[in-house]
Amino acid sequence: MQGIEIIATGRSLPARSVTNQELSKIVDTSDQWIRTRTGIGSRYYCEEETTASMAIEAAKKAVQKAKINKQEIGIVVVATTTPEYAFPSTACLVQQALELPEEVMAFDINAACAGFLYGLGIIAPMLQNSRKPYALVIGSEHLSKIVNYKDRGSCILFGDGAGAALIKKSEKDFYHKGYTRGNKECLYCNGLSSKKEDFYLHMEGNQVFRFAVSAIEEGIESVLKEAKLTMEEVDIVLCHQANGRIISHVEKKYKEYPALFYKNIEFYGNTSAASIPIALDEMEEKGLLKEGQKLLMVGFGAGFTWSSCLLTI
Numbered sequence: 123m124q125g126i127e128i129i130a131t132g133r134s135l136p137a138r139s140v141t142n143q144e145l146s147k148i149v150d151t152s153d154q155w156i157r158t159r160t161g162i163g164s165r166y167y168c169e170e171e172t173t174a175s176m177a178i179e180a181a182k183k184a185v186q187k188a189k190i191n192k193q194e195i196g197i198v199v200v201a202t203t204t205p206e207y208a209f210p211s212t213a214c215l216v217q218q219a220l221e222l223p224e225e226v227m228a229f230d231i232n233a234a235c236a237g238f239l240y241g242l243g244i245i246a247p248m249l250q251n252s253r254k255p256y257a258l259v260i261g262s263e264h265l266s267k268i269v270n271y272k273d274r275g276s277c278i279l280f281g282d283g284a285g286a287a288l289i290k291k292s293e294k295d296f297y298h299k300g301y302t303r304g305n306k307e308c309l310y311c312n313g314l315s316s317k318k319e320d321f322y323l324h325m326e327g328n329q330v331f332r333f334a335v336s337a338i339e340e341g342i343e344s345v346l347k348e349a350k351l352t353m354e355e356v357d358i359v360l361c362h363q364a365n366g367r368i369i370s371h372v373e374k375k376y377k378e379y380p381a382l383f384y385k386n387i388e389f390y391g392n393t394s395a396a397s398i399p400i401a402l403d404e405m406e407e408k409g410l411l412k413e414g415q416k417l418l419m420v421g422f423g424a425g426f427t428w429s430s431c432l433l434t435i
């Protein structure tokens with residue numbers, strides 16, 4: 123247990139929102155099919171925006187809201203599966219754009235949709251050993267450039283965006299679990315290592331669905347056990363927004379408990395590592411995050427990776 127708290131958040135979305143109707147002009151699909159099977163109504167696609175530009179905007183907003191001295195930031199982590207470049211890391215571009223001090227460790231991580239929560243798990247012990255009290259953890263994705271618009275079973279799910287959280291070393295409890303089950307078959311993107319026709323994201327939707335449901339349940343139960351808490355004591359559960367049906371399935375299992383299962387997938391689609399910090403920022407804006415509340419977050423994705431954490435607002 124390494125104490126951290128979320129001080130401020132920010133998000134950045136491309137200007138262009140693409141509805142299901144618009145997508146159905148280039149993909150053999152319909153608004154009704156997408157809404158029923160996924161809960162998605164629209165998603166954002168980058169035009170001028172990039173993974174780095176969105177990460178920078180989201181991070182700037184978080185830092186501005188927190189009104190802290192930027193010299194006090196010691197770590198910048200960008201969780202992404204779609205980095206701006208193979209190198210330098212997107213985090214280095216954030217350091218440059220925010221004019222952060224050179225005495226900062228800036229690096230990217232790829233744990234797919236579990237990336238933001240892996241990021242929190244990594245920076246918590248780092249902050250305890252750091253002379254500086256703050257870290258920036260950012261999730262940023264430009265997924266519209268890797269989806270295959272000839273594969274209607276996957277392309278309708280994904281969207282672009284970024285979310286950032288300014289994290290402070292704290293006395294407040296923080297519990298974290300992280301998992302991996304190596305699997306290349308169900309969800310992968312060959313990307314740079316491939317021939318052009320083999321470039322795109324590939325997903326076995328049914329198998330990923332089954333994995334996702336079990337990963338969320340395992341993530342919730344394991345972090346509760348670690349924290350010696352029960353679901354009764356949790357105020358909010360924030361799951362990676364992969365598919366509204368996946369979240370509803372888990373929500374039903376815990377229906378006798380008071381926790382709010384937050385969903386915003388209708389307006390963003392699945393933004394992978396960005397989905398949890400985008401939702402955090404939206405919840406903060408809506409006044410849903412109140413001091414003292416227990417927040418349980420669960421992420422899961424390609425790898426397979428999954429991760430959960432429990433912290434106090």
Ligand code: ACO
Nearest residue numbers: 151152155159235274275278327328330331364365423424
């Ligand atoms: N529009 C219309 N019809 C479609 C579409 C579409 N976009 N996509 C598939 N179909 C058709 C199929 O061709 C199939 O037709 P058939 O019965 O005539 O053969 C039928 O719909 C059912 O297809 P399924 O693939 O079985 O549909 P399913 O109910 O499983 O839904 C979905 C597919 C939405 C992808 C679901 O499996 C899912 O959400 N899986 C989890 C995906 C996920 O969470 N991925 C991300 C997690 S990790 C990460 O975030 C990177």
